[in-house]
Amino acid sequence: MSTATRDGFRYAGQAFVAPLAVIVLVLFAGPVAVLFFMSTQKWPLLGRPSWNGLANFADILSNDSFLGAIGFTLLYTLLTTVLIFGISFILVAISSSPRRGAKVYRTIFFIPYIVGTGAAALIWLAAVNNQNGIANSILQWLGLTDGPWGFLDTGPQALFTTLTLVVWKFIGFQVIVLLVGLQSVPAELYEAARMDGAGTAQRLRYITFPQLRPTLALLLILSVTGSLLAFDQFKVLTHGGPDGSTTTVVMAIYDTAFQEFSLGRAAALSIVLLLALVVLNGIQLLVLNRREAP
DSSP states (O other): OOHHHHHHHHHHHHHHHHHHHHHHIIIIIHHHHHHHHHHTEEOBSSSOOEEOTTHHHHGGGGOHHHHHHHHHHHHHHHHHHHHHHHHHHHHHHHHTSSSTTHHHHHHHHHGGGGSOHHHHHHHHHHHHOTTTOHHHHHHHHTTSOSSOOOTTSSHHHHHHHHHHHHHHHHHHHHHHHHHHHHHTSOHHHHHHHHHTTOOHHHHIIIIIHHHTHHHHHHHHHHHHHHHHTOOHHHHHHTTTOSTTTTOOHHHHHHHHHHTSOBHHHHHHHHHHHHHHHHHHHHHHHHHHHHHHOO
16 A cells, blocks of 8 residues: 555545534533633622632642531442452353343343433432331341331431442343343353353453453453542432431532632532542553553
């Protein structure tokens, strides 16, 4: 292929990508620029903004509520990621088998994912409330408690309740994606491994996990990013309580903007969160590319 032909293909590809690049520039870069401008202002929700430089960023280090929200969000992200990955592997083993009913299992696992997060949180709130929640009724019927367990009464209990909601809500998506990844693994690799005497653990270690590495990396990025941006489930289910123990980073930003009426400080917090997400996802992609390099 001549140089002119290669250049032609390259320019044609750039021409096809250009409209999307413009859309991304307008819908992403533009708002980010406005957000950065707001972060340099003392901008009350009701009132005129005034310049205050980087004071909003300097105040972050003394913002105990935001620092506490960072710690809780990191804990929630770790627990959510470990639980969803661990349980999804078990469910994939069940639903990927050739036994009868495997397709029914897949449908059952995926149905909760189509429910909106806010709606799912309302369902959970109705189920765990201390007055007439079905969860407390079941625990008392089984003889495990003498009265309402108080699913949202303390920080650990509220976190546990939210984790059950998140696992129930999002596990189906993870299972379906993993099943699709498994179907892309050539069956010949497993046959050759069996002929060589490889056991189940060896096939998982040397065939399944290496072949699923791009899929696992994608799911890890989605899980970590989604957990760091958690808002709906906590806003509806716990309202950040009790005593702010379940306040996430996004909730802290929301409260700063619409309860403290400080849009400038909220914008600064949003930029910090955005930079953290970019750095974290960049590190994950870098590690993945290094492992895939020959």
